[in-house]
Amino acid sequence: MNDTLEAFAAECHKILKLDSGASGIEAVREKLEPLLLDKKFIATYLGEDNDSARKIIYEDAELGFCILAHVFKGYNEAPPHDHGPSWAIYGQAAGKTEMTEYDEIGSHSDGQIGLAKPVKSYTLEPGMAVAYQVGDLHSPKRDGETRLIRMEGQNLEGIKRDKYQRA
Numbered sequence: 420m421n422d423t424l425e426a427f428a429a430e431c432h433k434i435l436k437l438d439s440g441a442s443g444i445e446a447v448r449e450k451l452e453p454l455l456l457d458k459k460f461i462a463t464y465l466g467e468d469n470d471s472a473r474k475i476i477y478e479d480a481e482l483g484f485c486i487l488a489h490v491f492k493g494y495n496e497a498p499p500h501d502h503g504p505s506w507a508i509y510g511q512a513a514g515k516t517e518m519t520e521y522d523e524i525g526s527h528s529d530g531q532i533g534l535a536k537p538v539k540s541y542t543l544e545p546g547m548a549v550a551y552q553v554g555d556l557h558s559p560k561r562d563g564e565t566r567l568i569r570m571e572g573q574n575l576e577g578i579k580r581d582k583y584q585r586a
């Protein structure tokens with residue numbers, strides 16, 4: 420782990436230990452933004468030699484939050500989703516992500532597909548990070564390669580999440 424990541428992870432740990440709610444997550448988002456423009460940090464974790472779609476670069480042993488590096492190739496549009504029991508922060512390091520946020524229409528029961536109405540769209544450019552609280556519905560779309568640092572409140576590998584479709 421390089422010094423910048425170690426210092427950032429320690430800072431996030433300090434913030435989230437005191438406040439794991441919306442304002443703590445927002446404080447972490449603010450700390451992530453300058454890192455997205457840190458050439459040495461990005462070369463280390465999102466450099467040309469990295470083409471991994473998902474790599475956990477830090478997992479906090481006590482609090483469980485994760486820092487992930489992603490290299491996404493080609494066009495893709497994800498369906499609306501939340502992150503189950505977790506919050507998520509998307510940090511753009513290279514390329515552009517068009518993000519849409521949604522409100523659920525009505526509610527859905529277990530195993531049913533929820534209906535999501537788009538309410539807001541914006542573009543994430545390098546140096547920008549956005550936080551989604553638990554349950555916030557969003558969908559990223561890209562036209563070409565993107566490189567992101569993302570954070571999640573816990574490692575979501577293997578955790579079942581509800582499905583939604585765009586209304």
Ligand SMILES: [Fe+2]
Nearest residue numbers: 500501507557
């Ligand atoms: Fe997401």
